[in-house]
Amino acid sequence: MRITGISTHVVGTPWRNLTYVQVHTDEGLTGVGETRMLGRTDALLGYLQEAAANHIVGSDPFAVEDLVRKMKYGDYGRAGEIVMSGIACVEMACWDIKGKALGVPVWQLLGGKVTDKVKAYANGWYTTERTPEAYHKAARAVVERGYRALKIDPFGTGHFELDQAGTSYAVSLIEAVRDAIGPDAELMLEMHGRFSPSTAVRLAKDMAPFRPAWLEEPVPPENLKALEKVAAKVDMPIATGERIHDRIEFRELFESQAADIIQPDLGHIGGILETRKLAATAETHYTLIAPHNVGGSVLTAASLQLAACTPNFKILEHFNDFADAEIKKVVKGAPQVVDGYFEVSHEPGLGVELDTDAAAEFPQQQARFDLWAEGWEKRAPKTAGK
Secondary structure: OOEEEEEEEEEEOOOOEEEEEEEEEOOOOEEEEEEEEOOOHHHHHHHHHHHHHHHHOOOOOOOHHHHHHHHHHOOOOOOOHHHHHHHHHHHHHHHHHHHHHHOOEHHHHOOOOOOOEEEEEEOOOOOOOOOHHHHHHHHHHHHHOOOOEEEEOOOOOOEEEOOHHHHHHHHHHHHHHHHHHOOOOEEEEEOOOOEOHHHHHHHHHHHHHHOOOEEEOOOOOOOHHHHHHHHHHOOOOEEEOOOOOOHHHHHHHHHHOOOOEEOOOOOOOOOHHHHHHHHHHHHHOOOEEOOOOOOOHHHHHHHHHHHHOOOOEOOEEEOHHHHOHHHHHHEEOOOOEEOOEEEOOOOOEOOOEEOHHHHOOOOOOOOOOOOOOOOOOOOOOOOOOO
């Protein structure tokens, strides 16, 4: 079997584009992969066009390791977000082809499953008015849908520092959410890598009474020493890793023991097998894995294939259940959350199919995501600090 070509399909949303890649073969099998881009979709498409000519067409889709090696190192450059995201799309699609050809799910090819279901946590649920009352209502609705874990970024447009008024308002939002979901549900706190170590430590202590399941990206991810400083001073798990695009770059993070949970994004770190290797390394450092997953349903399906066969897998982020209600029809067989869990699929490959006609109904957009611009969230309060 040989790859004869690829086709790309961009599904636009107001703040990010979902890029689906189909890999076609001379035996009629087609696989699908996905990544999501915030502002570099055209660069990704350009890379994929060149990679198709240089490396992909004519390759054996079963030889995943060799194809990834050629795409990553074959052009004698240093692979960054664009290259690793392109690799991820193609790599996922090759696993999909391989599973379909053999009639087994991808997790069966990666060592077999260790679980029948995977816990999900909700993100994207709080695009509402930024008030305690609105957050309480929205969080309650999440629990009523069966979720037993959810994540929130309550810090507005704070950057490096957050004044006392902003801190008090953030506390009021978290207090409202914890009241809505009860004492037993997991509540993750997201900081988006925005704060100085001292601010992150202060905020963590202010939020401690609400028992966060983790503190996510408390400081900018480029400075590992800053993360170590925070980890040494807070009494809650630290999660990070969504903006690391090569598993080799996790080495120092493991050695420092600064993170309790790593959050690689399958769509940015080279795909399923690269993340599986990273998870195995994490296991040797007693570190859990909870992939970043704010893409669409193909990326969710790929993440679940990893989850099914990974002993140290903690939980999977679920974003598209809330943010993408209109575009759910783009992917047939999209994974669903029931009573807070995904069921592990037994369908061949990834267990999903891309509907290209439906995808065409949502053209690429000029996506914008700016954490520090006033009004970046439509939920920004007029009353904050009062």
